[in-house]
Amino acid sequence: MSYLPGNVNRVSQSEVLVRARGLTKRFGEFTAVDGIDFDLYRGEAFGFLGPNGAGKSSTMRMIGCVSPPTSGELTILGADPVRDGSAIRARLGVVPQEDTLDVELTVVENLLVYGRYFGLPRRVIRERTAALLEFVQLADRAGDKVDPLSGGLKRRLTIARSLINEPEILILDEPTTGLDPQARHVVWDRLFRLKQRGVTLILTTHYMDEAEQLCDRLVVMDHGTFAAEGSPRDLIARYCSPEVLELRFGPELHELAADKLKDFSSERTEVLADRILLYVTDGDAALAAVRSTGLEPLTSLVRRGTLEDVFLHLTGRRLED
């Protein structure tokens, strides 16, 4: 597999591929993206984490040069996306949120059509198609029609298609939304390999595990702005206690328990619709202390802090709400 992306020269981390300052996108009265600043470096995997409607997809579309910014500054690969969109897109790969495969064509034909959009000669497309289908483990389905393929296989084909032009930056908008757990792991594995080959990944997700697995750096996005940014580990350390105690009391006792435990944790307590989360240093000790007050939870769970907790802390909402 000589050709796959990754043969791009590995340049030092300081090379900025995407730079945004005060980047804003409005749709009429509605502000989808509200003056965000960021720099994306070559070779990193950068994530936009946030709930639906946070402005992630709008940001992705602006980076993908298919949505002109309303105001602010955006530079991609050193060029202006409005003026040089065509030339920039020649060096990007895009995996959109919804598959845009042509289901009437075969797997190979989808790659052929797409390769031609980039002006690649048929011979080059053929070589790359073979390598890419191998890479996403679809080689045995090359001649099949796309329509009957499962969601996971379609996603992998979309990823293969997005790599046909050997992009320097791969933009993935919710790459595993709607996939079953096994299919998601295959996609993550392939994306991880791409990253190892030096492809810069920009992805949006509302799955905290996806962000934790793939992203070197991420921003938590809410209402069009960044609530926080850093590596997953930094963010957890900064905004979350080492351990989280999850308690369920059942509908009858939920409110009573919530009231009693309101100020229990020295750090923080979150009351969700069905659970109470205590942010603590030592989960087992906290559970013992809760029991000593006479409250007996139906279930209890001690776990590490995650990005989900970070998000809850920063926005007061859960990611998948």
Add this chain to the structure above:
Amino acid sequence: MAAVAAPASWPSSWLSVRALRCWLTVYRRIWRSSIWSSVLGPLFYLGAMGLGLGTLVDKHGTAGLGGVSYLAFVAPAILASGAMNTAMGEASYPVFGSVKWNKIYVAAQASPLRPGDIFRGHLMFMTMRITMNAALVTVYMWALGATRSAWVLLAWPAATLTGLAFAAPIAAWAVTARSENSFAYVFRFGMMPLMLFSGTFFPLSQLPDWLRLLAYVTPLWHGVNLCRMLSLGQVDLPVALANVAYLTALAATGIWAGARTYRRRLYV
């Protein structure tokens, strides 16, 4: 910072051809499903109207038709209105579907293709389909003895121009449609009256004055008139030039508008 190596602006015609090639690949896969309506449709029309109805009409004298058989009168109109029908079919649902259903445009816009390239590439494909169908009808006309002149060879490009004059503005509009229901209205209240009152099945002289004047403004009349003059070998040059100019202006307006509506629709 990395500089963009590729030229800032690709020659547009070249990028449009890339979009066209996508449609050709798709067409290679689905042509069988359109073959019956393309091949048999016009044959049925020519048979039923020209030969069936024609026999009846010809019995009563054809002075009102300019002294030619009804078949010779109606065949070029079937050619021109067929081009309009092909244009409508290719420029309505497929354009709308490329945004909403199979998302061919959405996939293409992530590549170097710009909205204008996507539009013009698709329009090239529509023109190809129009010209294919028009060629077939022209051959039928010749085979059935419905033509009176070798000028009929020019009726073929004339029909293609007629189709383009419909396809370009319709595609420019269809890409902006929010729902496919709008197309049914256009078919019912746009195409049907045009089919009936553009001098297709009977001469415009049969219409009251005000309706005749209205017909002169509609694009299909210009297409029908042009094709008929060529097929019958009775070319009135100034009128023919006026017909060509009208159809060209309509096509040009559509091509100009499409680049803008596609950009507005795809670059939100």
